[in-house]
Amino acid sequence: MFYKTAVCAAAISAFSTVSYAQQFGGELGLSYAYPSEGGDLSITEYFGAAEYNFYQRFAIGADLTGYSIEDTDLTFASSTLHFIYHLNNFSSVGVFTGRDVIGDSDTDETRSSNINGIEAGAAYEQFEVEGYVAMVSGGDEEPMMFGVDGLYHINDQFSAFVEFDVANGDDFDASRLAIGGTYEIRNGPELYAQVGQRSAEAAGAEDESNFIELGAKIQFGTNRGTTFDGRSFFELIPNF
Numbered sequence: 422m423f424y425k426t427a428v429c430a431a432a433i434s435a436f437s438t439v440s441y442a443q444q445f446g447g448e449l450g451l452s453y454a455y456p457s458e459g460g461d462l463s464i465t466e467y468f469g470a471a472e473y474n475f476y477q478r479f480a481i482g483a484d485l486t487g488y489s490i491e492d493t494d495l496t497f498a499s500s501t502l503h504f505i506y507h508l509n510n511f512s513s514v515g516v517f518t519g520r521d522v523i524g525d526s527d528t529d530e531t532r533s534s535n536i537n538g539i540e541a542g543a544a545y546e547q548f549e550v551e552g553y554v555a556m557v558s559g560g561d562e563e564p565m566m567f568g569v570d571g572l573y574h575i576n577d578q579f580s581a582f583v584e585f586d587v588a589n590g591d592d593f594d595a596s597r598l599a600i601g602g603t604y605e606i607r608n609g610p611e612l613y614a615q616v617g618q619r620s621a622e623a624a625g626a627e628d629e630s631n632f633i634e635l636g637a638k639i640q641f642g643t644n645r646g647t648t649f650d651g652r653s654f655f656e657l658i659p660n661f
Contacts, residue, residue: 447471448646450610450638457631465489466636472503472647480505484519484651496524499653503540507648512543517553519652534559536566540649547574557588557654562623564590566654578605584617588657595621595657599634610639621658 447470454464465488472482481504488497501519508514519536538555552569568586575581580603587596601615613636620629640646 444474444643445471446474446640446642446644446646448638448640450636452634452636454632454634457633462491462493464491464632468638468651470647470651472505472642472644474507474644478507480507480513480648482647482649484647486651486653488655494526496522496526497655498522498524499651499655501536501651501653503647503649505648511545512541513648514541515539515649517555517649517652521654534654536652536654538566538652540652542649548572549574551649553649553652555652562590562593564588564593564595566652566657568652570650578607579603580605582615584615586657588654593621593623595619597657601634610637612637619657 449469451468452466454466456463466486467489468484468486470482470484472480474480481502483503484499484501486499488499490497499519499521501517503515503517505513505515516539517537520533521536522531522533524531535558536555537558538553540551540553542549542551544550549572550569551571553567555566557564557566566586566588568584570582570584572580572582582601582603584599585597588594597617597619599615599617601613601617603611603613605611615634616632617634618629618631620627622628
């Protein structure tokens with residue numbers, strides 16, 4: 422009797438572990454963006470994400486990112502919460518809500534803005550595409566944001582990608598364009614490199630910043646990572 426009970430318990434435990442692993446995914450990573458102009462600031466980014474699938478087609482995901490800016494005591498952080506519906510094995514839609522926070526350790530002051538929107542993504546053979554539309558609120562500017570990115574799998578290890586984001590407000594416009602490539606080490610992390618430009622215009626003044634970014638991330642879970650990326654207004658601002 423004890424033997425049968427032990428075997429049943431072990432089987433249930435193993436099944437639960439496998440079931441949980443099939444439902445959970447995520448990633449951890451970091452990147453370093455080096456400006457092409459000497460007067461601009463370098464940015465180190467630390468990020469993590471997790472996603473849990475339930476009832477087959479539904480999922481909830483969360484992203485958290487911290488930014489370390491050269492020669493500043495300010496703290497930058499962003500978070501995003503996704504509510505996702507999988508249309509099938511190749512396409513998904515969702516709604517998301519996020520928050521960008523700037524903290525000043527000298528004055529203990531905190532400023533923040535919210536970002537809310539819809540998103541969609543799909544995969545077909547070697548191609549993947551993802552896009553979103555959002556509204557930024559709570560800050561000095563409250564623009565609409567749009568973004569799209571595409572990825573092409575050259576083979577099992579190499580991929581090429583392009584990313585484009587734009588924000589439009591009453592007195593503010595900003596954009597970000599980047600192209601790059603990834604290399605996935607077998608049973609290991611994914612390495613990537615990209616070059617890009619951020620530009621912004623407000624009250625007749627213009628600013629832009631070109632950058633080279635290197636990064637690495639490790640994905641885990643059955644689905645190898647998460648469905649959607651994190652969303653942040655910070656990503657569009659030159660030298661933020």
